Amino acid sequence: MPGRTINEATRLEAKTEDVAMADAPTSAQSHAEESHDTAETMREDGEENGSKQGEEEEDEEEQPPAQRIRVLPGSTTTAASYEFLEEGHTLGNALRYIIMKNPDVEFCAYAIPHPSEPKMNVRIQTYDTTTAIDALKKGLQDLEDLCDVVAEEFWTKRNEFAASKADMMSE
């Protein structure tokens, strides 16, 4: 991905496109008033002129998706800390529990270092029989399997309940 330096051609082009003071709109105020008279767009949470804001945000989101998990410095094969972005207690505590259930894991804990940062750290220390990353992967997989079991159990019980209710109604 070259392009930290601007090549000569583009720089010249940029120069010719330079805007003089005279080209600027006389006043930004009149524009705003015009749109005010016709129809007003308002975000529900009170943020005015949501469209412009949205465009800017979209441009930022064009960048490749950021890394969700990274290893924190100082980690080794069997003892590692992982930083999860945009995860919280919902995942953290359940994951911590399920990793700790793994008999090859010596220690597992999670923390949210600061409430206003969307970060969640998980520390995993394993015995020599496995690695921290494998324990993490197994934990994620096990939790997903547990979800499957509970979802299926809930749905069968729901159907049984619905059937028994229907029986009561018909009697």
Added chain:
Amino acid sequence: MEYDTMMMDNESLGPSVKISEADNMHVNFELTNVDISFANSLRRVIQAEVPTIAIDLVEFAVNSSVLADEFIAHRLGLIPLDSRQIDDLNYSRDCDCDQYCERCSVTLTLHAKCTSDEVMKVYARDLIVSHDRPNNQIGNPVIMDPDGLGPLICKLRKDQELQINCIAKKGIAKEHAKWAPTAAVGFEYDPHNKLRHLDLWYEIDAEKEWPKSQYAAWEEPPQEGEVFDYDAVPSRFYFEVESAGNIEPDTIIQEGIKELQRKLAGLIHGLGETDGMNGDYDGPRSPDQNMDGGSGWQDQGFTTPYGNAGNQSSWGGSATAYGTTPYGNSGQGGW
């Protein structure tokens, strides 16, 4: 996987559910043989992360009512809209369109003008849902009162008028409570406080002064002179899920578990990419080591974390700084 220590009571092995009450607005159930962390994850996910649809953008053409635009916009946002087939709708941020389209939004319009001397009431039933939507159910205002009116939006006096265009979008309650699928979720365990997670306030006797939960009858009361069990963990959880009307309560649970799995699947996918740590992201980032715990950070102490032990500059030389990543040995080993 083995849930060996989960076999608290001998009767059942894995997690089990017992539904005690259910209708179109509520479901009460008992979840047993799971850990408190999982039960709490389920509670958190159904309260904050199950997607629904709600009005998010309001365009006012005419508003001569006594209420301010943003006040009405807020009220509109809180009206529950039918979200039962929410999977048909995209998130606006993930959609291919510029701002919103029929694949990621539902448009509702409202036009009301009072012409009589009496005060006119504008209700949610007066919202007209556009036809270009993924299915002909999603986005309908939820109306449950016997008169079929729905929530009151605004009152108009003679000659006052309201003409608005609402864009309803998909979202989750973590962003704004208007997207909540649940009105309330009851979560309870250990009704006799055997585990002493609660420190009950009392004047003379906590046992007599505090009313017992309805679930107290479901569990063995503590025996006279029973010694405290330090190893005991909660294993029976009583949920009382109350829907807000936009999704049925049983579907909320189902969708909640699905959402939890979606989260996990996303992370497993993120980890699965071989060069997950050193992908094509070349923006500023603090130097870290390989995922598989190789060298790079904490070994010799005289190597910089950038490049390979200094025999090749990360800014030029044989490899460009961008082709292979300057941080650690990219792609090597992998996992």
